[in-house]
Amino acid sequence: MELYDYYRSSAAWRVRIGLRYKGIEAIPHGVHLLRDGGEQHAQAYRALNPFGLVPTLVDGKEVLTQSMAILEYLEETHPAPPLLPRDPVARAQVRSWAQAIACDIHPLNNLRVLQYLEQELHQPEDVRRAWYRHWVILGLEALECEIARVRPDDRFCWGETPTLADVCLVPQLYNARRYEVELAPYPRLCRAEAACYELEAFSLAHPDRQPDAPR
Numbered sequence: 001m002e003l004y005d006y007y008r009s010s011a012a013w014r015v016r017i018g019l020r021y022k023g024i025e026a027i028p029h030g031v032h033l034l035r036d037g038g039e040q041h042a043q044a045y046r047a048l049n050p051f052g053l054v055p056t057l058v059d060g061k062e063v064l065t066q067s068m069a070i071l072e073y074l075e076e077t078h079p080a081p082p083l084l085p086r087d088p089v090a091r092a093q094v095r096s097w098a099q100a101i102a103c104d105i106h107p108l109n110n111l112r113v114l115q116y117l118e119q120e121l122h123q124p125e126d127v128r129r130a131w132y133r134h135w136v137i138l139g140l141e142a143l144e145c146e147i148a149r150v151r152p153d154d155r156f157c158w159g160e161t162p163t164l165a166d167v168c169l170v171p172q173l174y175n176a177r178r179y180e181v182e183l184a185p186y187p188r189l190c191r192a193e194a195a196c197y198e199l200e201a202f203s204l205a206h207p208d209r210q211p212d213a214p215r
Helices: 008-022 044-048 067-077 088-109 111-121 125-149 162-179 187-197 200-204
Strands: 001-004 027-030 056-059 062-065
Touching: 001 067, 008 067, 008 088, 008 162, 008 200, 056 067, 062 067, 067 088, 067 162, 088 111, 088 125, 088 162, 111 125, 125 162, 125 187, 162 187, 187 200
Parallel strands: 001 027
Antiparallel strands: 001 056, 056 062
16 A cells, blocks of 8 residues: 655544554655645646545555545455444444544645635734634534533543544644644543554654654
8 A cells, every 4th residue: 555645634644543553554655735835736646636635545556535535445444453333323423523523623724725714815824823723612612522421431532442533533633732722621532632642553643753744
């Protein structure tokens, strides 16, 4: 396998966690989202991934995009260790929490949205940061309430092993801290995050430990 990613991309980070958790080796290819206007816009990369986003996973002749689809693919092709519970209701709940992050919180605050606010709508940095914090806080408040209600005593978001929800949560909390979002109101989420970082799969996937991270 080959993984095209960017060290600080939340979506790519999710896939790195999934690969490491399942013990799958993937050759990394850095796609710098800022250098030279963004390497994701280069013709060669667009030929591989017309969306011009990361991550892209190449498995033999197959080219897969979108982090959640890639994670589901890894779950189906490498089912152990699992990232989804066996019970159908539990699986749906975990997917719901993962998608709350990947589909509701993250898209409003990813790089191209922030760049559009800056370059096309000419919004200053303080406005862009306020935008970011608003949507992150709105999502985390709901997620904290939901997970604390449904699974108040679990080590991870659901159960005693990580799931897709944790895979999405860890990068999102990292980004929240980058934008100075106070995380004390979310003790249930922070407990799951702390449990994740005790596992090598999560710690090794951290942006600071990637080959394309600034030294």
